[in-house]
Amino acid sequence: MFLEFKKQVSSALEDAVASLGFQTDDLGLEASQHADIASKVAFRLAAQAKQNPKELAEKIAEAIFLPDDSLIGEITTVGPYININANRNYIDETVFRIRKEEDGFGGGFCEGRILLEHTSANPNGPLHVGHIRNSIIGDTLKRILMRAGYDVETQYYVNDMGRQIAIVSWALTQFEFDTSRKPDHAIADVYIKANAKLNDNPEKVSEIDSRMQLVEKGDEATIKSFDEAVALVVEGIRETLLRMNVEHDSFPHESGFIRSGAVNRIVEEIKATGRTEVDDGALVVDLSDYGFEKTLVIQRSDGTSLYTTRDLAYHEWKGERADRMIDVLGADHKLISGQLKATLNAIGKKEPEIVIFEFVSLPEGSMSTRRGKFIPADDLLDKIEDQAYVEVEKRRPEMPDEFKRQVARNVGIGAVRYDIVKVSPEKSTVFDWKEALDFEKQGGPFIQYSHARACSILKKAQEDGLWDSARPIDPSLLIEDTEVDLIKKMAAFDSVIETSSRELKPHSVAIYARELADSFNQFYRFVPVISAEDEEVRSVRLALVDCARIVLANALDTLGIAAPESM
RNA sequence: GGUCCCGUGGCUUAGCCAGGAUAUAGCAUCGGGCUUCUAACCCGAGGGCCGGGGGUUCAAAUCCCUCCGGGAUCGCCA
Missing domain, CATH: 3.40.50.620 (HUPs)
Structure with a gap:
């Protein structure tokens, strides 16, 4: 969804720049903490236009034309920066699309055959x-x-x-x-x-x-x-x-x-x-x-x-x-x-x-199968699953053993995969048992936990007869900061996939998944769902939880990590 | 010795290719939060001359040069 927004921003900015009689192939678009997207194009054009970037930014911002169905909302300038925000349409549309596309959400924009060795x-x-x-x-x-x-x-x-x-x-x-x-x-x-x-x-x-x-x-x-x-x-x-x-x-x-x-x-x-x-x-x-x-x-x-x-x-x-x-x-x-x-x-x-x-x-030097100096992956997986079992036992002692084993497997492998993929490939690393078996917080299990949490809310709501995914919802009722932040984070999934597939950099998906889980947890902390007073609000919040469940599952699937419904 | 990669708070790490708004997050430390949808959670605090030094630029963690430290590689291994 962010890809579409970005495309609209590009074309609106290009038109605005052209209408002022300038040309550039670099709109200087970047993620920003001040807006959904920011443009530094005024910097680029300042020399060409012989104007100071601040005034130029204001002129460009004024020249931007938005069609009725645009996803672009408020546009402001701060010095030479043009800060562009998405509008309500973007938020609402994101929720509708996640519900419609489900496991396909966030992808499907490329084609071609690839052989990957x-x-x-x-x-x-x-x-x-x-x-x-x-x-x-x-x-x-x-x-x-x-x-x-x-x-x-x-x-x-x-x-x-x-x-x-x-x-x-x-x-x-x-x-x-x-x-x-x-x-x-x-x-x-x-x-x-x-x-x-x-x-x-x-x-x-x-x-x-x-x-x-x-x-x-x-x-x-x-x-x-x-x-x-x-x-x-x-x-x-x-x-x-x-x-x-x-x-x-x-x-x-x-x-x-x-x-x-x-x-x-x-x-x-x-x-x-x-x-x-x-x-x-x-x-x-x-x-x-x-x-x-x-x-x-x-x-x-x-x-x-x-x-x-x-x-x-x-x-x-x-x-x-x-x-x-x-x-x-x-x-x-x-x-x-x-x-x-x-x-x-x-x-x-x-x-x-x-x-x-x-x-x-290894701490003592490079690994070598020939010299017998290596740690087999099987050993790592065995130990991490044992460790994960201890963690499950601590938290869910009442559950049957089969459940605990299953969760330990999923969580152990999730921890290993996340730990390895989150680091840029160009960094060399030294394997350390203590670190490998330490369930780093905000790693794979953290994301899996967020997913389980979303499932748990939906399950409880369903048991109470409060959740029906077929029921129409009104996303415009989602106005809390944590709700909007979560939706925007989910909307960005396609852009993360696009960038990482273009640059062949898997670690950015790992970072994104953690941020998504983080957004969901904050929403969870501040916004009541099942106990929401208003029935319409409760419905749409449940739908939002369902959206989070879907996108978290998609992100986990992309990382090859299981998305448990309970853990 | 030549070439390539890396060097960001105590530890791990994002950002670097396409230079710009107070440099990202986690772990650890300290302080706070479970009668409320799973606390594998949340909130807050301290902590960084972005390896050193030069240069380019209105502007450098980011580009160039150089030095230091670590890793990889330099024909009949793969």
């Missing part, structure tokens, strides 16, 4: 607390883009033939596989042992090399041993992701692009550009004109392909199947993803948009 961790062990930053950013992005209106397919690109996987398959011949453990964890055990053994016995490395050559040549027994190990780990990873409400639509395997011949084809295409040369037996690409000093290796001296080579083929394939490709990658991929884009560009292929997130490290 995220997580794609190597299947050599379980997801750890660093990986899930990728998963949560990626999954939230998916939800944001889908709400915005895009057709989104998420993919987990499975590395089923890299060096690490060769080590895993070798490890299974060297060490006993503990079938009593979750398979991704059991694989990590033997993988860690294998790496230690290879470290102590460097002559064994040739066994890994030969496995890689065999799999690339299509040796069935070797491929089978890789596949089995990979399938075990991927199954465990999917289970972990599902616990966090993360689900991928497909799992393309790297080997598929070798077998289809796509990798060989793309190597030939790159050769045809004349950019390649053989350096020390390896095939390298010159990307110096793209600003990369070092060449990019796309084939080992033994002729086998690298991750990068297979990734090029994968992106070519994706580019043919979508309007946009988005990859969520860790900071260690910054350079390689730039080289990937440059190479795709050099052969005339579509390039992906890359979302980079910085690392999550």
